Amino acid sequence: MDFSINKKQQMIRKIIREFAEHYIAPVAEESDRSSQLDPIVFNIIKDMNLFGICIPKEYGGAGLHDDTISFAIIVEEIGRVDASWAITVGVHCSVVAYPIYIFGTEEQKQRHLVPLAKGDKLGAFALTEANAGSDASGVETNAVLDGDEWVLNGSKIFATNGGLAKTLLVAARTGKRGRKSIFTVFIVDTDTPGFSVGVKEDKLGVRASNTSELVFQDVRVPKENVLGGVGNGFQIVLRILDFGRILIAAQCVGLAQAALEASVKYANEREQFGQKIGRFQGIQWKIADMGCAIDSARLLTYKAAYMCDQNLEYGLASSMAKLVASEAAMTATHYAVQIHGGYGLMKAYQVERYFRDAKMGEIYEGTSEIQRMVIANHLLRKVF
Secondary structure (H helix, E strand, O other): OOOOOOHHHHHHHHHHHHHHHHHHHHHHHHHHHHOOOOHHHHHHHHHOOHHHOOOOHHHOOOOOOOOHHHHHHHHHHHHOOOHHHHHHHHHHHHHHHHHHHHHOOHHHHHHHHHHHHHOOOOEEEEOOEOOEOOOHHHOOOEEEEEOOEEEEEEEEEEEEOOOOOOEEEEEEEEEEEOOEEEEEEEEEEOOOOOEEEEEEOOOOOOOOOOEEEEEEEEEEEEHHHEEOOOOOHHHHHHHHHHHHHHHHHHHHHHHHHHHHHHHHHHHHHOEEOOEEHHHOHHHHHHHHHHHHHHHHHHHHHHHHHHHHHOOOOOHHHHHHHHHHHHHHHHHHHHHHHHHHHHHHHOOOOOHHHHHHHHHHHOOOOOOHHHHHHHHHHHHHHHHO
């Protein structure tokens, strides 16, 4: 069993780390304060073709559609300096562009996927609603067929990239089968009449990432914009969430790694009681626990990515990775603040931002409680 990453993946890590440290890190604190992404960084990411990570070159992408480990490495390295950029790029790639590549028709790929892969348009996934959070089956946004068009009405909340996106994937109710609702996923251009952006959320963490309410009022969508067939939305959403959880896991691994590195640096510099604080057992145990948690999370994340690339069922693996990585990030950033003491509470030290960003990972793309339910259901089916 080989646990190493290949030379191409090592090179990708080196390139992305250098890019992130040179261009993203210097503006990360200001982006957090202003809740705005830096437009210069956006253009550099576009030029590097990072908005097309998961898409074949024939559709304008980077050609890493069969290398999810590289995708995880890229998100991890960006997340190591700024979780906001990691989630912005990752959501665009994993839950918008990639599903269109997997489920879309050739016409949909040419019309919608190519500009997404090239970074000419940013994408957002519109699923969560006020009454449909963890229970995605409670979606109330509905679509009614009228001739050759579907008419969408409803609203979505907490849409990452929502206020900046030009292309949306929207889950809407299109009928019932017995007592169960039937869902369909639509590709929606945000310049369509009747669509509007509502409240932009002011968040605890990943503050530079745009999180917005999306409103649909008699939005007319052509039939050819149905993704994966009418009534197949629930299965498509589950696939989207499985892949998206690899994204969140990778983001959290990068964030936890940053917290560990900051803690090691501080513990080797800060002196109290006549010695470096890294000599104290209380600090050493925290550092050890952080290292173990991060390595465990990284291995689970890469395992889920590997299984995806091998066309194996990876839903269980991605939920495990997301759960372990998000909680590892929370633990690591908590310890980082504690190790820094009073300085850990100050804006001048990045660990307080890491701590706020880490909490988001336990909530979005399925809470820790939901992940435990998913994992338990998988394991119980295997046992019985």
